[in-house]
Amino acid sequence: xxxxxxITPHDGSAPAPDFDALLTRVDPNDAVLxxxxxxxxxxxxxxxxxxxxxxxxxxxxxxxxxxxxxxxIMDLPEPDAEQWMHAIERVAGLLDPARGGVIRLVMTRGxxxxxxxxxxxGEETPPEVREREHGxxxxxxxxxxxxxxxxxxxxxxxxxxxxxxxxxxxxLREARRRGADDVVFTSLEGYALEGPxxxxxxxxxxxxxxxxxxxxxxxxxxxxxxxxxxxxxxxSTQSRRVRADEVxxxxxxxLASSVRLVVPIIAIDDRTMQVDEGLxxxxxxxxxxxx
Numbered sequence: 001x002x003x004x005x006x007i008t009p010h011d012g013s014a015p016a017p018d019f020d021a022l023l024t025r026v027d028p029n030d031a032v033l034x035x036x037x038x039x040x041x042x043x044x045x046x047x048x049x050x051x052x053x054x055x056x057x058x059x060x061x062x063x064x065x066x067x068x069x070x071x072x073i074m075d076l077p078e079p080d081a082e083q084w085m086h087a088i089e090r091v092a093g094l095l096d097p098a099r100g101g102v103i104r105l106v107m108t109r110g111x112x113x114x115x116x117x118x119x120x121x122g123e124e125t126p127p128e129v130r131e132r133e134h135g136x137x138x139x140x141x142x143x144x145x146x147x148x149x150x151x152x153x154x155x156x157x158x159x160x161x162x163x164x165x166x167x168x169x170x171x172l173r174e175a176r177r178r179g180a181d182d183v184v185f186t187s188l189e190g191y192a193l194e195g196p197x198x199x200x201x202x203x204x205x206x207x208x209x210x211x212x213x214x215x216x217x218x219x220x221x222x223x224x225x226x227x228x229x230x231x232x233x234x235x236s237t238q239s240r241r242v243r244a245d246e247v248x249x250x251x252x253x254x255l256a257s258s259v260r261l262v263v264p265i266i267a268i269d270d271r272t273m274q275v276d277e278g279l280x281x282x283x284x285x286x287x288x289x290x291x
Contacts, residue, residue, distance in 0.1 A: 001094075001095065001096065001123070001124050002028040002121065002122065002123050003025070003028075003091050003094045003095065003121065003122040003123075004025065004026050004027070004028050004032075004119065004120070004121050004122075005023045005024060005025050005026070005087060005090065005091065005119060005120050005121075006023075006024045006026055006032060006118070006119045007022060007023060007024075007083070007084075007087055007118040007119055007120060008022040008023075008024070008118075009022075009077065009079070009080065009083070009107075009115070009116055009118050010022055010080045010083045011077075011080070016082060016083075019082070019083050019086040019087070020086075020090075022083065023086075023087060023090065028121075032119070033117065034111050034117075036111045036112070037108055037110060037111055037117050038108050038109035038110060038111070038112070039106065039108025039109065039117060039163050040108075042164075043162065043163040043164035043165070043166070044074075044108060044109045044162075044163070044164075045074075045076070045106060045107055045108030045109060045116075045117075045162065045163040046067060046070035046071055046074055046076065046106075046107050046160060046161055046162055046163065047067075047104060047105060047106045047107070047161060047162075047163055048063040048064075048066060048067045048070075048104070048105040048161060049063075049102060049103070049104050049105075049257075049258050049259060050063050050088065050102070050103040050104075050105070050258055051100070051101070051102060051103075051258045051259050051261070051287075052092050052095055052100060052101030052102060052103060052122070053100065053288055053289075053290065054097050054098075055092055055093065055095065055097030056092060057088050057089070057092045057103055058258065058287065058290050059221055059225060059290060060085060060088045061081075061085070062221040062224065062225070063105070063221055063258070064079070064081045064084055064085065066161060066218075066219060066221060067079055067084070067105055067107070067161075068081065069159075069160070069219075070160040070161045070162065071107060073154075073157055073159065073160040074109075074157065074160055074162065076107060076109065076116060077116055079107060079118075084105060084120075087105075087120045088103055088105075088120070091103050091120055091121070091122035092122065094122060095122050095123075095124055096124055099124045099125070099126070100124070100125045100126060100129075101122060101123060101124050101125055102122070102123055102125050102258075102259050103120065103121070103122045104120065104121045104122075105120050106118065106119050106120070106121075106163070108163065125259065129259070129260050129261070129263075131181070131260055131263040132260065132261060132262065132263055132280070132284055134266075135263060135264040135265065135266035135275060136180075136181040136182045136255065136263050136264075136265060136266065137179070137180040137181050137182075137265075137266060137267040137268075137270075138175070138180055138181065138182045138183060138184050138195075138255070138265050138267070138268055138269075139174075139175050139178050139180045139183055139184075139268070139269055140183075140184050140185075140186050140192070140244055140268060140269055141171050141174065141175070141183050141184075141185055141186065142185075142186055142187075142188070143185040143186065143187060143193060144188070145158070145187055145188065145216060146187060146188045146189065147187040147188070147189050147191050147215050147216075147241065148215070149187075149215070149216045150214065150215065150216045156216075158215075158216030158217075159213060159214075159216055159217065159218060159219070160218075161218055165196075168196035168197065169196070171183045171185070171196050172196055179270075180267075182195055182196070182198070182255060182263075183195055183196055184200055184244075184247065184255075184265075184268070186244050187215070190243060190244050190245075191211065191215070191241050191242060191243060191244065192211055192242045192243065192244045192246070192247045193211055193215070193216070193217050194211060194217045194218060194220075195255045195257075197257055198220075198255035198256055198257040198260070198263070199217070199218070199220030199222065199223040199255070199256045199257070200242070200247070200253065200254075200255060200256075201223055201226065201253065201254045201255075201256055201262075202242060202246065202247050202250045202252075202253045203250060203251050203252040203253070203276060203279070204246075204250055204251055205251065206234060206235050206236060207235070207236045207237070207238065208226075208227060208230050208235050208236070208237045208238075209237070209238045209239075209240060209242055209246075210223050210227070210237075210238075210239050210242075211239070211240075211241065211242045212239045212240055212241060213239070215241065220256060220257075221258060222256040222257055222258055222261065222262075222287065223256045225287065225290070226256060226262065226283055226286070226287070229283070229286050230283075233282075247268065248268055248271060248273075250273075250274075251274055251276065252264065252265075252273070252274055252275060252276035252279065252280075253265040253268075253273060254280065254283075261283075261284050261287045261288070262280055262283045262284050262287065264276070264277075264280050
């Protein structure tokens, strides 16, 4: 089952209207977008992907905060958080609560009239994701950026979740050509960054580490939730620069995202990694219990 609503954006400075009146449900197979829309023609827009458990979106406010941050980086209008929250709840309520789901929020620069184009989709997904149990083989791929890209070249939009995902998808295709499943990007200096659609988490002893978002990595909503849980369960956490060799030598490493949740890395560049099955299971159980 798929659900699609076009959203007429509300100016958050004006009195709140009937948000339902600003939602237009459309058939997923109908033509809706203009071919001149900047999101279609140039990938000029931002998006968020939210997992759904038992009819409830997981941590939607964190995703709305990140959507707003991406919009600011892109010089797009500030999304009205309450309007988008209403839309998220509508879509989540239409999905089968017995199945997993994924909600996608999209805002583009529109067709040039100054008004963004906005929509929200919902799809049901299998409640079990194979990679959570079996893990993924990854390759390290050079992103071609220095570690200080966000400061050196802010126009590269590092740290914004934009629709311009072609390089990320190309990286995944390259990984498959090399016999792997996924990617961890590295900087020119040899620091580990993030995956094309995920955050990186590394464990050494009782310390969990993730590459800092200040170096052009997208702030991870799932990673942040996990670190909060970990600190209450005997672990220390850090967000800092992580050398690629540190990932290779770690006691365990994972990719974390809103839909797959926590996926163990079982090999890097054909080098077998240790897998912490117990901690992987506990982290995913925690995330699946969230609403």
